[in-house]
Amino acid sequence: MRYVFDAALFRWAARRELWTFVRVPDEASAEIREVVGRMGGFASVRVDARIGATRFRTSIFGGADGAFVLPVKRAVRDAEGLVVDRLVRDVEIELVDH
Secondary structure: OEEEEEEEEEEOOOOOOOOEEEEOOHHHHHHHHHHHOOOOOOOEEEEEEEEOOEEEEEEEEEOOOOOEEEEOOHHHHHHHOOOOOOEEEEEEEEEOOO
16 A cells, blocks of 8 residues: 655654654545554554655554654655655655555
8 A cells, every 4th residue: 555645744742852753644544544453552554655765664653643643764854855844745655564
């Protein structure tokens, strides 16, 4: 399963360090939850991701509101010139194990 979407880059306020994420759209999150079924732990799902020319493997994490979030590490932000609170275009994720 592959998804492409635009989303704002946001800072996770619960940490002192700069941890940033983009939110996976509600419809895609609901579909992913259906496919992966019951999740334990941090409700994480492994994905291959791409932002711009940068490809990386990570996990998306389920939130209390039902949507998943994709972490965006500093190396990706730097390589793609991403800025917190700005729109990130053409974020691509593909489920690894499903």
